[in-house]
Amino acid sequence: MILSIDLNSETPIYSQICNQIIKAIAKGQLKEGDELPSVRSLASDVGVNLHTVNKAYNALKADGFLIVNRRKGVVVNNKEAYQSTEAYETALHSQLEILVIESIARGLESSKLDEMITRIIEETKGGLS
């Protein structure tokens, strides 16, 4: 479980941790029941405070991605728990809207946008990156 964190990014560290764990789940590198490193060990690995890792884990628990197993510690939840819901899709839509509309305003060809997304999907599902 190696995470690359950019301490100078505008994106909060805890969000970066969330995103990378979600990425690992999307790629299938983390599957149901897989154990995650303890908050303490991940915090020392990444070089941040344990509370920052804790916040990330809590956010992922709230989203259904993770769950605390009393024996194994923090583990990946079953898929049903974080399956796409209508509420999620609404939120996704409004976030996509902002990005897509700006790309249109800046004259980006929609083919290039499609290509971008296709590549992201391939790199994730294909496990190329």
Add this chain to the structure above:
Amino acid sequence: MILSIDLNSETPIYSQICNQIIKAIAKGQLKEGDELPSVRSLASDVGVNLHTVNKAYNALKADGFLIVNRRKGVVVNNKEAYQSTEAYETALHSQLEILVIESIARGLESSKLDEMITRIIEETKGGLS
């Protein structure tokens, strides 16, 4: 120039203002040389602080969307000024990546994602909304 601001959104007000102005540009409702309302009038129209509108205008100037015209005040810049650049596309890519990867992790069919984006493009270019 009617802007709808959601004070309950987690998106900062100044960002919401930016996004809506960019949306108007994307839709062709605002074109090169078009004047924007003064900071004061827009602030009172929308019901927010002067500083907030100011911050939005400054961000849009930094992005090349707006420019100060000595006579007309703040106007929409020429298209070349905010044309898609490599730096922009890199930033767009990394933001899209986060959204797309989470959608994959949550098991959203990529067809649904495509459909979502296509609809956003249509609604923006077609001016249906």
Add this chain to the structure above:
Amino acid sequence: MILSIDLNSETPIYSQICNQIIKAIAKGQLKEGDELPSVRSLASDVGVNLHTVNKAYNALKADGFLIVNRRKGVVVNNKEAYQSTEAYETALHSQLEILVIESIARGLESSKLDEMITRIIEETKGGLS
């Protein structure tokens, strides 16, 4: 907004804060759009750290009871946001089950249990306490 907190209780302080705010909502003392004290002022009023209050507010936000308004600070959300859901009712059921079953084991008459609940409802809805 006066909260009575028992620092020696087993119930975490942040939970006590949550419960009392929920109680105020149930009693109608707090209604949609009503502003809550800032984390800092409530923390100093109650005599706890501001992070403890923050955690309570965050939990209530996650549950839909509260929402951050960029002008008014933390306010009570609209009722729809925290309306009873199936997931909530399932959780409520399993918590009730534990309490009720123990009361049966201890030979408490079910009439006494009913009476207890009826009184709680009256005291809450009637605003007697």
Add this chain to the structure above:
Amino acid sequence: MILSIDLNSETPIYSQICNQIIKAIAKGQLKEGDELPSVRSLASDVGVNLHTVNKAYNALKADGFLIVNRRKGVVVNNKEAYQSTEAYETALHSQLEILVIESIARGLESSKLDEMITRIIEETKGGLS
């Protein structure tokens, strides 16, 4: 004596063990003088640590449900030992209060609450589950 433990629950394992033993007593499956499995055998049956079972048994002894018999080991106590007391009812009341008040705040009809409790009582006393 079959106990089902959910390691993913937020309820501590030892509490889950307590609750299930209390449930068995409530249902009449365990009566005064009935022997409970030894700490060792129960621990290996359920697949948890000795200390965990020990903690559960100790908690139940403190509550009067169990008692150590020199010959038979841990047995169910006589009913009087764990009969409902005023202290218990006060504790029960405050726990019920939290649940009931939240259900009111979330707009759950009190009829539904009654129904829920009635069903729990029937399932326990009727021995249907």
Add this chain to the structure above:
DNA sequence: GTGGTCTAGACCACA
């Protein structure tokens, strides 16, 4: 002023 984030150090319940 607000809430959001991060760090640091501490104690406790649980297993």
Add this chain to the structure above:
DNA sequence: GTGGTCTAGACCACT
């Protein structure tokens, strides 16, 4: 050892 809670002090973005 784990995660959960609390405290304390700091900086930042937003309004």
